[in-house]
Amino acid sequence: MNAPHKPLLTDAARPATFEVEALNERGEAVPTPIAGEHPLTLYLDKRELVTLMTLGQAPEALALGYLRNQRLVRGIEEIAAVQVDWETDSVAVTTRKGVKGLGARMKKRTVTTGCGQGTVFGDLMEEIESIRLRDDVRLEEAALYALLDAVRRHETIYKTAGAVHGCALIANEPPGAPGASPILYFVEDVGRHNAVDAIAGRMWLDGVDGSDKIFYTTGRLTSEMVIKCAQMRVPFLVSRSGLTQMGWTVARRTGITMLGRAVGKHYLLFTGRHRFVKTSLPTMTA
Amino acid sequence: MNAPHKPLLTDAARPATFEVEALNERGEAVPTPIAGEHPLTLYLDKRELVTLMTLGQAPEALALGYLRNQRLVRGIEEIAAVQVDWETDSVAVTTRKGVKGLGARMKKRTVTTGCGQGTVFGDLMEEIESIRLRDDVRLEEAALYALLDAVRRHETIYKTAGAVHGCALIANEPPGAPGASPILYFVEDVGRHNAVDAIAGRMWLDGVDGSDKIFYTTGRLTSEMVIKCAQMRVPFLVSRSGLTQMGWTVARRTGITMLGRAVGKHYLLFTGRHRFVKTSLPTMTA
Numbered sequence: 001m002n003a004p005h006k007p008l009l010t011d012a013a014r015p016a017t018f019e020v021e022a023l024n025e026r027g028e029a030v031p032t033p034i035a036g037e038h039p040l041t042l043y044l045d046k047r048e049l050v051t052l053m054t055l056g057q058a059p060e061a062l063a064l065g066y067l068r069n070q071r072l073v074r075g076i077e078e079i080a081a082v083q084v085d086w087e088t089d090s091v092a093v094t095t096r097k098g099v100k101g102l103g104a105r106m107k108k109r110t111v112t113t114g115c116g117q118g119t120v121f122g123d124l125m126e127e128i129e130s131i132r133l134r135d136d137v138r139l140e141e142a143a144l145y146a147l148l149d150a151v152r153r154h155e156t157i158y159k160t161a162g163a164v165h166g167c168a169l170i171a172n173e174p175p176g177a178p179g180a181s182p183i184l185y186f187v188e189d190v191g192r193h194n195a196v197d198a199i200a201g202r203m204w205l206d207g208v209d210g211s212d213k214i215f216y217t218t219g220r221l222t223s224e225m226v227i228k229c230a231q232m233r234v235p236f237l238v239s240r241s242g243l244t245q246m247g248w249t250v251a252r253r254t255g256i257t258m259l260g261r262a263v264g265k266h267y268l269l270f271t272g273r274h275r276f277v278k279t280s281l282p283t284m285t286a
Numbered sequence: 287m288n289a290p291h292k293p294l295l296t297d298a299a300r301p302a303t304f305e306v307e308a309l310n311e312r313g314e315a316v317p318t319p320i321a322g323e324h325p326l327t328l329y330l331d332k333r334e335l336v337t338l339m340t341l342g343q344a345p346e347a348l349a350l351g352y353l354r355n356q357r358l359v360r361g362i363e364e365i366a367a368v369q370v371d372w373e374t375d376s377v378a379v380t381t382r383k384g385v386k387g388l389g390a391r392m393k394k395r396t397v398t399t400g401c402g403q404g405t406v407f408g409d410l411m412e413e414i415e416s417i418r419l420r421d422d423v424r425l426e427e428a429a430l431y432a433l434l435d436a437v438r439r440h441e442t443i444y445k446t447a448g449a450v451h452g453c454a455l456i457a458n459e460p461p462g463a464p465g466a467s468p469i470l471y472f473v474e475d476v477g478r479h480n481a482v483d484a485i486a487g488r489m490w491l492d493g494v495d496g497s498d499k500i501f502y503t504t505g506r507l508t509s510e511m512v513i514k515c516a517q518m519r520v521p522f523l524v525s526r527s528g529l530t531q532m533g534w535t536v537a538r539r540t541g542i543t544m545l546g547r548a549v550g551k552h553y554l555l556f557t558g559r560h561r562f563v564k565t566s567l568p569t570m571t572a
Contacts, residue, residue, distance in 0.1 A: 266311055
């Protein structure tokens with residue numbers, strides 16, 4: 001890890017949950033924790049780009065990761081400051097030298113939905129063709145089981161309040177000392193894409209290289225999840241959930257090693273088998 | 287139900303699932319059904335509006351419901367034709383007399399994400415203030431339990447392939463004959479919002495009034511889910527999942543009767559208590 005460039009940053013995380021009262025089936029008033037959700041309007045060099053609905057755990061990293069994953073800014077060294085102001089529900093990102101052709105690129109934007117985020121579908125497919133993921137790294141089955149166990153033990157907002165998605169960046173190491181966690185970052189958000197983007201932002205801020213790491217998500221493996229993972233050059237993508245057709249198609253094209261339905265000692269390996277190493281003997285079944 | 291105006295319609299549903307091969311933890315190759323997912327670009331009077339990623343179960347109703355919930359078209363009688371063409375992944379909606387000020391309204395569009403769909407946040411809050419839901423309708427606890435049972439028994443793509451959200455419009459009736467289902471529509475999609483929009487489209491096509499019905503979703507109760515439900519004038523919103531802060535805030539403002547964590551004989555009643563009638567006696571707990 002090189003000492004990366006650090007922009008000027010606020011540190012404006014919001015409380016993750018708050019309580020409301022609900023009536024349950026026994027007629028009892030139950031204090032119920034719910035996940036926070038705040039609009040955060042992103043300005044790039046004073047130009048309004050997007051309003052993100054976020055839990056607000058890591059708003060500075062979220063803004064940076066959004067700009068990274070939308071390919072609006074090429075490197076963290078281009079960023080001078082990231083300033084979150086909850087009085088106005090806004091985050092102002094200032095670049096050192098401006099962003100070339102921002103106006104033109106914003107005009108081109110097509111809204112893609114289905115839990116979309118304004119990704120241009122055509123450009124996405126072009127982007128995929130240009131991505132090369134490392135082929136000299138492997139994920140051992142024992143490391144997979146260790147990470148699933150670490151994720152299970154991790155304290156989460158989901159366990160308290162539900163209604164959020166979690167993502168993690170995980171070190172690809174053989175199981176370490178008992179209690180040692182391979183989790184480098186764990187971010188939750190009301191939007192699945194926000195959690196990914198916040199991790200991308202933190203990787204930039206800390207100068208972390210993703211090319212041998214594992215990306216874990218509680219959410220479905222959609223095309224956007226796969227492409228964001230590949231853009232961060234992470235070759236391993238693991239989810240507790242299932243996958244969609246476009247997610248599978250994009251995974252095949254990028255050659256990413258993708259595992260779904262990964263819980264406990266179960267998983268389904270969908271694509272990129274060459275990077276996966278089965279370390280345990282097949283279990284005998286009756 | 288009045289005989290509503292019927293536009294010219296294609297009938298172009300796509301196969302819901304297809305199979306890919308995966309390797310499981312025992313090293314076995316497992317044929318795994320996954321949900322279909324197709325880009326569908328929506329043109330309104332030849333103008334490109336949005337690309338929806340959809341399962342494709344009800345593409346015509348989805349296009350109509352999208353236009354309805356985005357308030358781009360005021361009534362089904364304005365629509366002349368809805369034509370889906372999977373060769374070009376497009377749906378062309380033609381109005382009878384054109385849409386006034388469409389260009390200006392599209393310019394104003396701000397992308398709101400966090401699983402957003404291009405809703406303008408400010409406008410949303412204005413819209414909420416103008417919505418009045420019926421206050422002379424009630425949901426009895428027994429009807430709630432009956433609908434939860436009907437949803438549980440309903441055959442779904444989710445049970446086969448996962449990775450989809452389901453929504454249903456449900457008749458608000460006391461439990462009927464055994465086997466009779468109160469479910470009027472049940473739509474699943476890879477995008478939560480698409481499933482809601484498809485139901486809104488079918489309600490338009492069939493001339494169904496939502497003002498005494500129940501809307502059920504497997505997904506979280508976000509602000510956009512609540513507002514769409516209220517726009518359809520449906521006073522009851524029930525979810526298997528939890529809620530977000532904005533969902534709760536919008537529910538309070540609209541006065542909708544909202545229940546979350548509704549599974550089996552459990553539920554949490556969050557807002558709009560005056561429309562809910564507890565019919566069973568409190569269960570004694572040890």
